[in-house]
Amino acid sequence: MFETVLGLYNYWIVIVLMMAGFYTVIARGNLAKKVIGLNIFQTSVFLMYITMGAVEGGTAPIVSEEATVYSNPLPSVLILTAIVVGVATTAVGLALVVRIREAFGTLEEDEVLALEHRMDRGA
Amino acid sequence: MEQVIDIVLLAFMVVTALAMIALRNLFAVVMLSGIFSLLSASMFVLMDAVDVAFTEAAVGAGISTVLMLGTLALTARAERTPRRNSLLPLAVVVVTGAALIYGTLDMPHFGDPQAPIHQHVAPRYIEDSPREVGPPNMVTSVLASYRGYDTLGETTVIFTAGIGVLVLLGARVDRRRCNAQAARKDAGEGRS
Numbered sequence: 001m002f003e004t005v006l007g008l009y010n011y012w013i014v015i016v017l018m019m020a021g022f023y024t025v026i027a028r029g030n031l032a033k034k035v036i037g038l039n040i041f042q043t044s045v046f047l048m049y050i051t052m053g054a055v056e057g058g059t060a061p062i063v064s065e066e067a068t069v070y071s072n073p074l075p076s077v078l079i080l081t082a083i084v085v086g087v088a089t090t091a092v093g094l095a096l097v098v099r100i101r102e103a104f105g106t107l108e109e110d111e112v113l114a115l116e117h118r119m120d121r122g123a
Numbered sequence: 124m125e126q127v128i129d130i131v132l133l134a135f136m137v138v139t140a141l142a143m144i145a146l147r148n149l150f151a152v153v154m155l156s157g158i159f160s161l162l163s164a165s166m167f168v169l170m171d172a173v174d175v176a177f178t179e180a181a182v183g184a185g186i187s188t189v190l191m192l193g194t195l196a197l198t199a200r201a202e203r204t205p206r207r208n209s210l211l212p213l214a215v216v217v218v219t220g221a222a223l224i225y226g227t228l229d230m231p232h233f234g235d236p237q238a239p240i241h242q243h244v245a246p247r248y249i250e251d252s253p254r255e256v257g258p259p260n261m262v263t264s265v266l267a268s269y270r271g272y273d274t275l276g277e278t279t280v281i282f283t284a285g286i287g288v289l290v291l292l293g294a295r296v297d298r299r300r301c302n303a304q305a306a307r308k309d310a311g312e313g314r315s
Binding site: 008010011013020024026027032037043046047054058059063064071072074075077078081084085090094098102106 | 140156191213224232236240264280285
Protein backbone atom coordinates (compact mmCIF):
# COMPACT_ATOMS: atom_id res chain seq x y z
CA MET A 1 0.00 0.00 0.00
CA PHE A 2 2.70 2.45 1.09
CA GLU A 3 4.81 1.41 -1.89
CA THR A 4 1.89 2.04 -4.27
CA VAL A 5 1.39 5.52 -2.82
CA LEU A 6 5.10 6.36 -3.20
CA GLY A 7 5.22 4.85 -6.68
CA LEU A 8 2.21 6.77 -7.93
CA TYR A 9 2.70 9.98 -5.88
CA ASN A 10 4.21 11.85 -8.84
CA TYR A 11 1.28 11.01 -11.11
CA TRP A 12 -1.24 12.06 -8.47
CA ILE A 13 0.44 15.41 -7.92
CA VAL A 14 0.57 15.87 -11.69
CA ILE A 15 -3.19 15.29 -11.81
CA VAL A 16 -3.79 17.75 -8.95
CA LEU A 17 -1.75 20.40 -10.79
CA MET A 18 -3.51 19.61 -14.05
CA MET A 19 -6.89 20.07 -12.39
CA ALA A 20 -5.72 23.32 -10.75
CA GLY A 21 -4.90 24.66 -14.22
CA PHE A 22 -8.16 23.33 -15.66
CA TYR A 23 -10.14 24.97 -12.84
CA THR A 24 -8.43 28.32 -13.48
CA VAL A 25 -9.35 28.08 -17.17
CA ILE A 26 -13.03 27.23 -16.68
CA ALA A 27 -13.90 29.06 -13.46
CA ARG A 28 -12.06 32.36 -13.84
CA GLY A 29 -13.38 35.13 -16.08
CA ASN A 30 -10.14 37.08 -16.43
CA LEU A 31 -8.50 36.25 -19.77
CA ALA A 32 -4.91 36.81 -18.59
CA LYS A 33 -5.54 34.44 -15.70
CA LYS A 34 -6.92 31.85 -18.11
CA VAL A 35 -3.62 31.93 -20.02
CA ILE A 36 -1.74 31.43 -16.74
CA GLY A 37 -4.03 28.48 -15.96
CA LEU A 38 -3.18 26.94 -19.34
CA ASN A 39 0.49 27.33 -18.42
CA ILE A 40 0.01 25.41 -15.16
CA PHE A 41 -1.80 22.67 -17.09
CA GLN A 42 1.04 22.52 -19.60
CA THR A 43 3.76 22.24 -16.95
CA SER A 44 1.88 19.37 -15.31
CA VAL A 45 1.92 17.46 -18.61
CA PHE A 46 5.68 18.07 -18.90
CA LEU A 47 6.12 16.65 -15.39
CA MET A 48 4.09 13.57 -16.30
CA TYR A 49 6.27 12.77 -19.32
CA ILE A 50 9.53 13.26 -17.42
CA THR A 51 8.21 11.14 -14.53
CA MET A 52 7.60 8.29 -16.97
CA GLY A 53 11.13 8.61 -18.36
CA ALA A 54 12.96 8.40 -15.03
CA VAL A 55 14.66 5.13 -14.08
CA GLU A 56 15.50 4.13 -10.52
CA GLY A 57 19.24 4.66 -9.93
CA GLY A 58 19.70 6.06 -13.44
CA THR A 59 21.76 9.05 -14.49
CA ALA A 60 21.10 11.77 -17.04
CA PRO A 61 21.40 10.31 -20.57
CA ILE A 62 24.94 11.55 -21.24
CA VAL A 63 27.60 8.92 -21.95
CA SER A 64 30.09 8.53 -19.11
CA GLU A 65 32.42 5.86 -17.77
CA GLU A 66 30.79 5.48 -14.35
CA ALA A 67 27.19 5.35 -15.51
CA THR A 68 25.53 1.96 -15.81
CA VAL A 69 21.85 2.90 -16.12
CA TYR A 70 20.60 5.88 -18.10
CA SER A 71 17.19 7.50 -17.87
CA ASN A 72 15.07 7.44 -21.01
CA PRO A 73 16.13 10.25 -23.39
CA LEU A 74 12.96 10.19 -25.51
CA PRO A 75 10.54 11.99 -23.11
CA SER A 76 13.21 14.68 -22.59
CA VAL A 77 13.34 15.32 -26.33
CA LEU A 78 9.57 15.47 -26.70
CA ILE A 79 9.23 17.85 -23.76
CA LEU A 80 12.06 20.09 -24.95
CA THR A 81 10.05 20.64 -28.11
CA ALA A 82 6.82 21.07 -26.15
CA ILE A 83 8.25 23.74 -23.82
CA VAL A 84 9.37 25.94 -26.70
CA VAL A 85 6.11 25.45 -28.60
CA GLY A 86 4.23 26.17 -25.36
CA VAL A 87 5.92 29.55 -24.98
CA ALA A 88 5.14 30.40 -28.60
CA THR A 89 1.44 29.65 -28.10
CA THR A 90 1.45 31.57 -24.79
CA ALA A 91 2.84 34.57 -26.66
CA VAL A 92 0.02 34.41 -29.22
CA GLY A 93 -2.55 34.05 -26.41
CA LEU A 94 -1.17 37.06 -24.57
CA ALA A 95 -1.12 39.11 -27.78
CA LEU A 96 -4.82 38.25 -28.24
CA VAL A 97 -5.43 39.34 -24.63
CA VAL A 98 -3.80 42.70 -25.34
CA ARG A 99 -5.91 43.19 -28.48
CA ILE A 100 -9.14 42.24 -26.69
CA ARG A 101 -8.37 44.68 -23.92
CA GLU A 102 -7.80 47.39 -26.51
CA ALA A 103 -11.00 46.68 -28.39
CA PHE A 104 -13.29 46.22 -25.37
CA GLY A 105 -11.50 48.02 -22.54
CA THR A 106 -11.82 45.03 -20.23
CA LEU A 107 -10.35 41.58 -19.67
CA GLU A 108 -13.35 40.02 -17.94
CA GLU A 109 -15.04 37.42 -20.10
CA ASP A 110 -18.64 38.24 -19.16
CA GLU A 111 -18.16 41.98 -19.75
CA VAL A 112 -16.64 41.28 -23.17
CA LEU A 113 -19.57 39.01 -24.03
CA ALA A 114 -22.11 41.60 -22.85
CA LEU A 115 -20.43 44.30 -24.96
CA GLU A 116 -20.42 42.03 -27.99
CA HIS A 117 -24.09 41.23 -27.49
CA ARG A 118 -24.93 44.93 -27.31
CA MET A 119 -22.91 45.59 -30.49
CA ASP A 120 -24.75 42.80 -32.31
CA ARG A 121 -28.13 44.21 -31.33
CA GLY A 122 -27.05 47.74 -32.24
CA ALA A 123 -26.02 46.64 -35.74
CA MET B 124 16.77 11.01 0.07
CA GLU B 125 15.79 11.67 -3.56
CA GLN B 126 12.29 10.52 -2.72
CA VAL B 127 12.05 13.08 0.09
CA ILE B 128 13.19 15.93 -2.19
CA ASP B 129 10.68 14.74 -4.80
CA ILE B 130 7.79 14.77 -2.32
CA VAL B 131 8.70 18.19 -0.90
CA LEU B 132 9.20 19.87 -4.30
CA LEU B 133 5.92 18.53 -5.66
CA ALA B 134 4.10 19.65 -2.50
CA PHE B 135 5.57 23.14 -2.99
CA MET B 136 4.29 23.12 -6.56
CA VAL B 137 0.77 22.29 -5.41
CA VAL B 138 0.86 25.08 -2.83
CA THR B 139 2.11 27.55 -5.46
CA ALA B 140 -0.60 26.52 -7.92
CA LEU B 141 -3.34 26.92 -5.29
CA ALA B 142 -1.98 30.34 -4.30
CA MET B 143 -2.07 31.32 -7.99
CA ILE B 144 -5.75 30.39 -8.15
CA ALA B 145 -6.61 32.25 -4.95
CA LEU B 146 -4.75 35.53 -5.58
CA ARG B 147 -6.51 38.37 -7.40
CA ASN B 148 -3.47 40.56 -7.93
CA LEU B 149 -2.19 39.46 -11.34
CA PHE B 150 1.31 40.80 -10.70
CA ALA B 151 1.66 38.44 -7.73
CA VAL B 152 0.24 35.60 -9.83
CA VAL B 153 2.86 36.17 -12.54
CA MET B 154 5.66 36.15 -9.95
CA LEU B 155 4.28 32.90 -8.53
CA SER B 156 4.20 31.41 -12.02
CA GLY B 157 7.93 32.18 -12.27
CA ILE B 158 8.46 30.33 -8.99
CA PHE B 159 6.29 27.48 -10.28
CA SER B 160 8.48 27.14 -13.39
CA LEU B 161 11.63 27.18 -11.30
CA LEU B 162 10.26 24.44 -9.02
CA SER B 163 9.38 22.34 -12.06
CA ALA B 164 12.92 22.89 -13.43
CA SER B 165 14.28 21.53 -10.13
CA MET B 166 12.00 18.53 -10.50
CA PHE B 167 13.40 17.91 -13.99
CA VAL B 168 16.96 17.94 -12.61
CA LEU B 169 15.89 15.48 -9.94
CA MET B 170 14.41 13.17 -12.59
CA ASP B 171 17.61 13.20 -14.73
CA ALA B 172 16.21 15.40 -17.50
CA VAL B 173 18.86 18.12 -17.32
CA ASP B 174 18.28 19.49 -20.84
CA VAL B 175 14.60 19.97 -20.09
CA ALA B 176 15.51 21.70 -16.82
CA PHE B 177 17.74 24.17 -18.68
CA THR B 178 15.02 24.96 -21.17
CA GLU B 179 12.32 25.28 -18.53
CA ALA B 180 14.45 27.60 -16.39
CA ALA B 181 15.37 29.80 -19.36
CA VAL B 182 12.15 29.73 -21.35
CA GLY B 183 9.46 28.88 -18.77
CA ALA B 184 10.74 30.90 -15.83
CA GLY B 185 12.41 33.60 -17.95
CA ILE B 186 10.69 34.39 -21.22
CA SER B 187 7.13 33.46 -20.15
CA THR B 188 7.38 35.68 -17.08
CA VAL B 189 8.67 38.59 -19.17
CA LEU B 190 5.85 38.10 -21.71
CA MET B 191 3.23 38.06 -18.96
CA LEU B 192 4.71 41.15 -17.29
CA GLY B 193 4.58 42.91 -20.65
CA THR B 194 0.94 41.94 -21.03
CA LEU B 195 0.14 43.25 -17.55
CA ALA B 196 1.88 46.54 -18.36
CA LEU B 197 -0.38 46.91 -21.43
CA THR B 198 -3.59 45.78 -19.69
CA ALA B 199 -4.92 45.63 -16.14
CA ARG B 200 -3.18 44.54 -12.96
CA ALA B 201 -6.08 43.27 -10.89
CA GLU B 202 -8.68 40.62 -11.48
CA ARG B 203 -12.29 41.44 -10.63
CA THR B 204 -13.92 39.34 -7.92
CA PRO B 205 -16.11 36.74 -9.64
CA ARG B 206 -19.87 37.16 -9.83
CA ARG B 207 -20.70 33.71 -11.05
CA ASN B 208 -21.06 30.52 -9.11
CA SER B 209 -17.89 28.42 -9.06
CA LEU B 210 -19.51 25.19 -7.81
CA LEU B 211 -20.11 23.67 -11.25
CA PRO B 212 -16.49 24.10 -12.43
CA LEU B 213 -15.32 22.64 -9.11
CA ALA B 214 -17.55 19.59 -9.58
CA VAL B 215 -16.30 19.11 -13.18
CA VAL B 216 -12.69 19.35 -12.00
CA VAL B 217 -13.18 16.91 -9.11
CA VAL B 218 -14.90 14.32 -11.31
CA THR B 219 -12.26 14.60 -14.06
CA GLY B 220 -9.46 14.39 -11.49
CA ALA B 221 -11.00 11.32 -9.86
CA ALA B 222 -11.29 9.59 -13.24
CA LEU B 223 -7.66 10.40 -14.06
CA ILE B 224 -6.44 9.14 -10.67
CA TYR B 225 -8.39 5.93 -11.23
CA GLY B 226 -6.54 5.70 -14.56
CA THR B 227 -3.13 5.90 -12.85
CA LEU B 228 -3.76 2.91 -10.58
CA ASP B 229 -2.32 0.38 -13.03
CA MET B 230 0.52 2.61 -14.25
CA PRO B 231 4.08 1.33 -13.73
CA HIS B 232 5.54 2.81 -10.56
CA PHE B 233 7.92 5.76 -10.60
CA GLY B 234 11.42 4.69 -11.71
CA ASP B 235 10.46 1.13 -12.61
CA PRO B 236 13.09 -0.09 -15.13
CA GLN B 237 10.67 -2.73 -16.46
CA ALA B 238 8.07 -0.14 -17.56
CA PRO B 239 6.95 -0.53 -21.21
CA ILE B 240 8.31 2.90 -22.11
CA HIS B 241 11.89 1.69 -21.50
CA GLN B 242 11.58 -1.47 -23.61
CA HIS B 243 11.24 -0.08 -27.11
CA VAL B 244 13.20 2.58 -29.10
CA ALA B 245 14.92 4.01 -25.99
CA PRO B 246 17.47 1.13 -25.69
CA ARG B 247 18.50 1.73 -29.28
CA TYR B 248 19.03 5.44 -28.62
CA ILE B 249 21.02 4.68 -25.48
CA GLU B 250 23.21 1.97 -26.98
CA ASP B 251 23.74 3.11 -30.56
CA SER B 252 23.37 6.89 -30.67
CA PRO B 253 26.95 7.72 -29.48
CA ARG B 254 28.29 5.57 -32.36
CA GLU B 255 25.65 6.43 -34.98
CA VAL B 256 25.35 10.17 -34.40
CA GLY B 257 28.33 11.22 -32.29
CA PRO B 258 27.54 13.55 -29.37
CA PRO B 259 27.78 11.96 -25.91
CA ASN B 260 24.47 13.60 -24.97
CA MET B 261 21.75 11.27 -26.24
CA VAL B 262 19.07 13.95 -25.98
CA THR B 263 20.99 16.06 -28.47
CA SER B 264 21.39 13.11 -30.83
CA VAL B 265 17.70 12.32 -30.79
CA LEU B 266 16.64 15.97 -31.05
CA ALA B 267 18.90 16.86 -33.97
CA SER B 268 19.15 13.58 -35.82
CA TYR B 269 16.63 10.81 -35.15
CA ARG B 270 13.75 13.22 -34.62
CA GLY B 271 15.13 16.11 -36.65
CA TYR B 272 11.82 16.63 -38.43
CA ASP B 273 10.18 17.29 -35.07
CA THR B 274 12.62 20.09 -34.46
CA LEU B 275 12.00 21.47 -37.94
CA GLY B 276 8.26 21.41 -37.20
CA GLU B 277 8.93 23.17 -33.91
CA THR B 278 10.75 26.02 -35.63
CA THR B 279 7.85 26.29 -38.09
CA VAL B 280 5.42 26.62 -35.18
CA ILE B 281 7.57 29.32 -33.56
CA PHE B 282 7.81 31.19 -36.87
CA THR B 283 4.03 31.04 -37.30
CA ALA B 284 3.49 32.20 -33.74
CA GLY B 285 5.89 35.08 -34.30
CA ILE B 286 3.95 36.15 -37.39
CA GLY B 287 0.71 35.84 -35.41
CA VAL B 288 1.99 38.11 -32.64
CA LEU B 289 3.30 40.63 -35.17
CA VAL B 290 -0.03 40.72 -37.00
CA LEU B 291 -1.99 41.10 -33.76
CA LEU B 292 0.19 43.75 -32.16
CA GLY B 293 1.66 45.36 -35.30
CA ALA B 294 -1.83 46.53 -36.34
CA ARG B 295 -1.96 48.64 -33.17
CA VAL B 296 1.16 50.60 -34.06
CA ASP B 297 -0.14 51.29 -37.57
CA ARG B 298 -3.50 52.47 -36.30
CA ARG B 299 -1.88 54.69 -33.69
CA ARG B 300 0.29 56.25 -36.40
CA CYS B 301 -2.82 56.84 -38.58
CA ASN B 302 -4.65 58.42 -35.65
CA ALA B 303 -1.69 60.69 -34.96
CA GLN B 304 -1.55 61.74 -38.62
CA ALA B 305 -5.28 62.40 -38.73
CA ALA B 306 -5.04 64.48 -35.57
CA ARG B 307 -2.17 66.47 -37.06
CA LYS B 308 -4.18 67.05 -40.25
CA ASP B 309 -7.21 68.18 -38.25
CA ALA B 310 -5.04 70.57 -36.27
CA GLY B 311 -3.55 71.95 -39.52
CA GLU B 312 -7.00 72.47 -41.06
CA GLY B 313 -8.20 74.16 -37.87
CA ARG B 314 -5.38 76.68 -38.12
CA SER B 315 -5.98 77.55 -41.79
